[in-house]
Amino acid sequence: MPNEKLNAKLLWMQFEDVLAPRLGLTVWDRAVYSYLLRHSLVVNKTRLTFSVSAVAERLRLSRGPVRLAVRRLDELGALRLIERSKFGHVVDMRRPEQISALHPGDAAVTDHHDLRGPSPETASPSTLETTDFMSTWALRKTLHDRERGVCFYCLRRTPANVRCLDHVVPRVRSGRNSYRNLVSCCLECNTLKADMPAPDYLRILYRKGRLTPKEHDARLQALKDLAAGHLRPVLP
Secondary structure (H helix, E strand, C coil), X not given: CCCCCCCHHHHHHHHHHHHHHHHCCCHHHHHHHHHHHHCCHHHCCCEEEECHHHHHHHHCCCHHHHHHHHHHHXXXXXXXXXXXXXXXXXXXXXXXXXXXXXXXXXXXXXXXXCCCCCCHHHCCHHHXXXXXXXXXXXXXXXXXXXXXXXXXXXXXXXXXXXXXXXXXXXXXXXXXXXXXXXXXXXXXXXXXXXXXXXXXXXXXXXXXXXXXXXXXXXXXXXXXXXXXXXXXXXXX
């Protein structure tokens, strides 16, 4: 209910024990989400207006990671972006039971049991093309596993705590949450690429000496293979 007073202690327990691990939040995601929770649901507000620069200053982070964290939290359904302008962001914060990626019908939101939802092994090949790979932790993990811990763009080995999923065709350009459009990459590449076309970003990496000519050509081919559906995630 909209006017129901939230149990702040339970909310934080759900965040630490359920949301953060099940959504695969990075340290930056956790810091930003904690800050937004503190100024919204904890004080019984759902809608929040803030500026990325102000949040970055309070958390002593640069604007890039904060902006990326807000984008990821929106994609994961932890918040809903209502408006974004030069004056700031307006978001609706989601309570744990409202986050679709956690399958709100599952009583485990309260009990702190498994909230990952259907695992990828339950996905039928016939539905692979319509599967939203951002919807559950298990499905996102299959894409990270597909890249075998290496950034799709710069080819650096990427530890799990600095790894994220990137939309090759950005969401602002109607990019889908399909396995054909999502790749595992490092946070640096995700931030620098932003809404840039993937071939243009690869060209920048090549010019900076981050990719050899052979690697650059291989990455361009990988983009074609991805779009053609040849790079399917490995489902048990």
